[in-house]
Amino acid sequence: MNEYLILWDWGEFAMRWLHIVTGIAWIGSSFYFIALDLGLRRDVPLPPRANGEEWQVHGGGFYHIQKYMVAPEKMPEHLTWFKWESYATWLSGFGMLFFVYYMGADLYLVDVNVMDITGTVAIGISLVSIVVAWLVYDLICKSRFGDNNTRLMILLYMMLVAMAWGYVHVFSGRAAFLHLGAITATIMSANVFLVIIPNQKIVVADLIAGRTPDPKYGKIAKQRSTHNNYLTLPVLFLMISNHYPMAFATQYNWIIASLVFLMGVSIRHYFNSRHARAGNPLWTWAVTAALFGAIVALSMLPDEGAEPALSSLSPRQQRLLDAPQFAEVYDTVQGNCVMCHAAEPYVDGVYQTPRGVLLETEAQVAMQAQNIYLWAGRSHAMPPGNYNFMEPEQRRVIIDWFEGESAL
Numbered sequence: 001m002n003e004y005l006i007l008w009d010w011g012e013f014a015m016r017w018l019h020i021v022t023g024i025a026w027i028g029s030s031f032y033f034i035a036l037d038l039g040l041r042r043d044v045p046l047p048p049r050a051n052g053e054e055w056q057v058h059g060g061g062f063y064h065i066q067k068y069m070v071a072p073e074k075m076p077e078h079l080t081w082f083k084w085e086s087y088a089t090w091l092s093g094f095g096m097l098f099f100v101y102y103m104g105a106d107l108y109l110v111d112v113n114v115m116d117i118t119g120t121v122a123i124g125i126s127l128v129s130i131v132v133a134w135l136v137y138d139l140i141c142k143s144r145f146g147d148n149n150t151r152l153m154i155l156l157y158m159m160l161v162a163m164a165w166g167y168v169h170v171f172s173g174r175a176a177f178l179h180l181g182a183i184t185a186t187i188m189s190a191n192v193f194l195v196i197i198p199n200q201k202i203v204v205a206d207l208i209a210g211r212t213p214d215p216k217y218g219k220i221a222k223q224r225s226t227h228n229n230y231l232t233l234p235v236l237f238l239m240i241s242n243h244y245p246m247a248f249a250t251q252y253n254w255i256i257a258s259l260v261f262l263m264g265v266s267i268r269h270y271f272n273s274r275h276a277r278a279g280n281p282l283w284t285w286a287v288t289a290a291l292f293g294a295i296v297a298l299s300m301l302p303d304e305g306a307e308p309a310l311s312s313l314s315p316r317q318q319r320l321l322d323a324p325q326f327a328e329v330y331d332t333v334q335g336n337c338v339m340c341h342a343a344e345p346y347v348d349g350v351y352q353t354p355r356g357v358l359l360e361t362e363a364q365v366a367m368q369a370q371n372i373y374l375w376a377g378r379s380h381a382m383p384p385g386n387y388n389f390m391e392p393e394q395r396r397v398i399i400d401w402f403e404g405e406s407a408l
């Protein structure tokens with residue numbers, strides 16, 4: 001039964017590893033092409049139909065790259081496509097969503113103090129919201145708002161702010177941030193899968209058939225790829241924010257998330273300008289720093305939220321609370337964990353609750369049962385460096401307590 005939980009933990013680890021690797025491959029190639037595209041030189045003699053070229057040096061050799069816009073005169077013999085980086089990132093990201101948030105819906109997705117829904121309902125909302133966000137985005141881009149890039153970006157930004165507000169009123173703060181990242185990443189991946197690559201295929205088919213491709217396909221692809229450019233950094237912030245409760249678990253978290261999208265624009269604007277040799281807009285860093293400062297300040301405003309009520313325990317957590325070993329586990333946690341895992345930790349150098357894991361009240365201990373089991377029972381990850389010499393016997397009790405309940 002609990003070998004299963006450990007396998008599950010490894011499965012999650014493997015999926016996370018894959019997700020990070022594919023994400024690096026996608027974002028890496030995307031950054032590379034943005035820089036290449038913006039840096040193309042047009043002030044040199046170019047072959048017919050070529051739109052710019054660049055010389056680069058890397059890894060012991062020189063590269064001579066030319067861009068053809070809309071397309072070269074005839075189909076090249078070899079053509080490398082860049083799409084699996086994106087698809088694999090989305091698929092492994094969805095895998096993570098499934099492993100962590102759908103399988104652990106009661107623990108991670110639902111916060112009954114935000115909205116009292118079951119895990120299943122929450123999963124339904126999650127799936128529907130991801131699909132609907134893409135459909136709405138795509139519709140807006142194809143509508144007449146799509147004709148003006150700036151107006152389009154402002155409208156899309158407002159949509160993201162609305163989604164941020166909506167999510168924090170449905171899910172736990174952690175899940176809300178993750179979902180905001182997930183819809184943004186879905187939009188980016190779907191842009192590749194449903195717009196950029198299909199348009200590219202039309203152009204390739206035209207070339208093979210000897211037709212002149214319509215330049216509109218290149219234009220649409222460019223618009224979507226510009227959105228992807230500005231969305232990359234916020235997605236990364238939202239995904240890793242899961243490890244930083246100051247970002248997702250404070251009262252103004254949805255405003256924090258909204259500001260993060262603006263930081264994505266200000267940072268990218270700097271690099272885009274540099275790549276295009278269009279000056280050195282250092283002021284963007286002042287904007288970024290101001291936005292980041294505002295985020296930090298918002299996270300420190302006092303939270304009027306209440307302590308989680310006992311009623312927020314799932315049935316299983318309630319049984320763990322009622323289990324005969326609970327008193328002993330609770331004592332162990334009080335003796336070995338709360339010095340750090342408290343609202344106000346009293347260990348030197350620990351200034352805020354580590355990872356937002358509170359272990360002070362009985363309810364909090366029951367809610368964190370699975371984490372306590374994995375971090376301090378089956379593994380020796382906690383306390384860090386066996387800080388306070390926790391006895392193997394105490395770990396044994398945690399294991400018995402948790403496994404006894406799971407076996408029921």
Ligand code: HEC
Nearest residue numbers: 333336337340347354355357371372375376382383384387
């Ligand atoms: C000396 C301070 C300290 C003590 C004592 C301590 N922890 Fe931690 N705990 C931390 C820190 C710091 C982190 C974040 C570490 C990291 O992410 O690498 C952490 C992270 C965790 C996490 C991970 C949460 C997550 O999902 O990322 C769990 C669970 C946890 N601790 C449980 C416990 C338990 C149970 C005990 C007692 C048996 C304990 N800790 C004792 C400091 C402490």
